[in-house]
Amino acid sequence: MTVASCHSPRFSRRQLTPKAAPRLPTAQTLRSRSSTRRTTCPNRSPDHLSPGRSGRRKARTACSAGLFASGARITACARLVVPDVRGYVRGMTNKRIVSGFLPRIGAVALVASALLAGAVSAPALAQTDTARSAPAAASAAGYVALGDSFTSGQGAPPYVLDGTACLRSKRASYPIFTSLVSPFKLKSNNACSGASTAEIPLQLAGVSPSTALVTLTVGGIDAGSNIVLAACAPNPASDGCRGAIHNSVAQLSMLAPKLVGTYGLVAATLPQAKIAVLSYPRQFKPGFSPLGDVLNGATDALNLVIKGSVEAMGTPRIRFVDASQEFAGHGIGSRLPFFAFDALNPFALANFHPNALGNSLGYARALLNDGLLRR
Numbered sequence: 001m002t003v004a005s006c007h008s009p010r011f012s013r014r015q016l017t018p019k020a021a022p023r024l025p026t027a028q029t030l031r032s033r034s035s036t037r038r039t040t041c042p043n044r045s046p047d048h049l050s051p052g053r054s055g056r057r058k059a060r061t062a063c064s065a066g067l068f069a070s071g072a073r074i075t076a077c078a079r080l081v082v083p084d085v086r087g088y089v090r091g092m093t094n095k096r097i098v099s100g101f102l103p104r105i106g107a108v109a110l111v112a113s114a115l116l117a118g119a120v121s122a123p124a125l126a127q128t129d130t131a132r133s134a135p136a137a138a139s140a141a142g143y144v145a146l147g148d149s150f151t152s153g154q155g156a157p158p159y160v161l162d163g164t165a166c167l168r169s170k171r172a173s174y175p176i177f178t179s180l181v182s183p184f185k186l187k188s189n190n191a192c193s194g195a196s197t198a199e200i201p202l203q204l205a206g207v208s209p210s211t212a213l214v215t216l217t218v219g220g221i222d223a224g225s226n227i228v229l230a231a232c233a234p235n236p237a238s239d240g241c242r243g244a245i246h247n248s249v250a251q252l253s254m255l256a257p258k259l260v261g262t263y264g265l266v267a268a269t270l271p272q273a274k275i276a277v278l279s280y281p282r283q284f285k286p287g288f289s290p291l292g293d294v295l296n297g298a299t300d301a302l303n304l305v306i307k308g309s310v311e312a313m314g315t316p317r318i319r320f321v322d323a324s325q326e327f328a329g330h331g332i333g334s335r336l337p338f339f340a341f342d343a344l345n346p347f348a349l350a351n352f353h354p355n356a357l358g359n360s361l362g363y364a365r366a367l368l369n370d371g372l373l374r375r
Contacts, residue, residue, distance in 0.1 A: 003215045065231040094105045103344055143184035143210035144273075145175035146266070150217040150280060151191035151362075155340040155353025166192035167349060168223060172356035175215060176364035181364065182373035184213045197258040205271050212375070214266060215276045215367065220256050223302055225250035228295070233346040234248070236291035249298055252283060252305050257307035276372045277310050278302045281327035283352055288333030296331075323366035327358065338362045 015081050145151050153159075153169025153176070160168045168189055169176070179186035189204040220226075228248050230308055232241035266275055284292025303322070310320040330338035338358030340350035354362055367373055 004362050010099075023178050032308055060095045080125075103141075103247070109337075116327060121227050139181055140185035142184075142187045142208055143175070143209060143213040143215075144187055144207050144211050144216050145173075145177060145189040145191050146200060147191040147215075147217040148195045148221055149193035149353055150220070150278075151175065151193070151215065152189065153353075154193050155350045155358060156356045156359055157350055165194075169359070172359055173368075174354070174359035177217065177360040177364035178367055180375065181368060183375050184373065185213070191217070194226060197262045200262050201265060204266065207270065208306065209270060209272065211270045211273045213276070213372070214270055215275045215278060216266065217280065217304060218258055218262060219255055219276050220280055222258055225252050227303075228298070229352060232291060232295075233351075236289065241291070241364075245294055245298060247299060252301055255302075255305050256309050256312070260312055261305060263310065263313050267315060267318060274372060276321050276367060276370075277306060277318065278366065279306060279323050281354070281358070281362060281367075282331055285329075285331040285333035288331065292332065319367050319370070319372060321372060323363055326362045326366045326369070327354075330358070330362070341355055 148154075149167060151174065152166050152169040153173025156169040156172035157167075158170045160166075160170050162168070173189060175186050175189045175191075178184070187208070190207070191201065191223070192203070195203070195218065200216075202216060206228065224244065224247060228241075228244045231238070231244035235241065263275065263277065266273075275344070280302055282296040282299055286296065286298055305326075307320045307322070310318055327338055330336055332339050332341045332352070337356055338361065340348070340353055340355045342348040342351060345351075
C-alpha cells in the first residue's frame with residue numbers, strides 16, 4: 001500500500017502496512033476543502049510518512065486534513081487505500097506477513113488478490129476489462145466441477161447447506177477461485193465428498209452439453225483413501241493403519257480401467273468441453289512423520305495411475321494437470337500449509353484436504369499455469 005508525499009514534485013512513495021488504510025474523504029468533505037485550495041505543502045518533515053503506528057496516524061491526518069497541494073490531494077488520499085497487490089505477492093513468504101497479515105484480512109481475500117496479480121497478463125482475465133460489454137459478459141463459457149472431496153472443497157468450510165453430505169465449500173473451493181480468475185462461469189459444483197468413479201454418471205446428469213470446461217478429481221476413494229485415513233487417524237503406528245495402506249496400493253492395479261471409462265464418459269457426454277484431470281497433492285511435509293512419508297508415497301503411486309490413464313485416452317481435450325509444483329513446500333507440518341489439519345481433533349471433516357490457500361494458490365493456480373483457463 002502506498003502513499004504519495006508532497007515534498008517533491010514527483011511525490012516520493014513509501015510502503016505502509018495494510019492496517020494503515022484510512023477511509024476516503026466523503027464528497028461533502030472534499031467540496032468544503034475545495035474552497036480553501038492550498039498551493040504549497042506545509043513545512044513538515046517526511047518523517048510523518050514513516051511506518052509505524054505514529055507514522056500511520058500522522059499520514060492519515062495529513063491526508064484527511066488537506067495538507068497536500070490541491071491538485072494532488074485527492075490522488076494522494078486515494079493512494080492510501082489502493083493496495084499494491086504485487087508487493088503483497090512478493091512478500092507472501094515473509095514470516096512477518098504470514099503471521100500478521102493473513103489473520104487480519106483473511107486467507108480468501110489474500111489468495112484471490114495473489115491469483116489476480118499472477119494472472120493479470122493472461123488472456124483468461126479479459127473478462128475483467130471495464131470496457132467489456134454486458135452481452136459479452138453474459139456469454140461466459142459454462143464450467144462444471146466433478147469428482148470427490150478434493151473438488152467439493154471439504155478442507156475449506158463453511159459448507160453449502162443443500163441437504164446432502166457432499167461437504168461443498170460455500171466460498172473457498174478451487175472451482176470458485178477458478179471461476180473468479182477465468183472467463184469460465186461456474187454453473188455447478190457437482191463434486192461430492194466420498195465420491196468414486198461409480199458416482200460420476202450421476203454427477204453428469206443435467207449438465208449442459210455446451211459446457212466448455214470440466215475439472216475433475218477422482219480415483220482416491222476407489223483406491224481406498226477414506227479407509228486409510230479412518231484407520232490411521234487414531235494411531236498411525238497401528239497394524240490396522242499399515243494394513244490399510246498396503247491394501248490401498250494393491251488396488252491401484254484395478255483402478256486404471258475405471259478411470260479410462262470415466263474419462264471417456266465425461267468426454268462423450270460433454271463433447272465441447274476441455275477436461276482437466278487434476279492430481280492429488282502430497283499432503284505432508286517430507287520428513288514430518290513416518291506415516292506422512294508413507295502416505296506421500298501412496299499419493300505419488302496414485303497420481304502415476306491417473307496420469308497414465310489420461311495419456312491412454314489419446315485425446316487432446318483431456319489434460320492431466322499436475323499440481324505438485326504448486327503444493328510443494330506447503331504440506332502438513334510446513335510453515336504455511338495448504339491443507340487443513342487439526343491435531344487436537346484427528347477426525348475433523350476438513351482434515352487432510354486442501355484449505356482455502358491450497359484451493360487457490362494450489363489447484364486454481366495449477367490450472368492457470370497449465371493454460372487450461374484460456375478459451
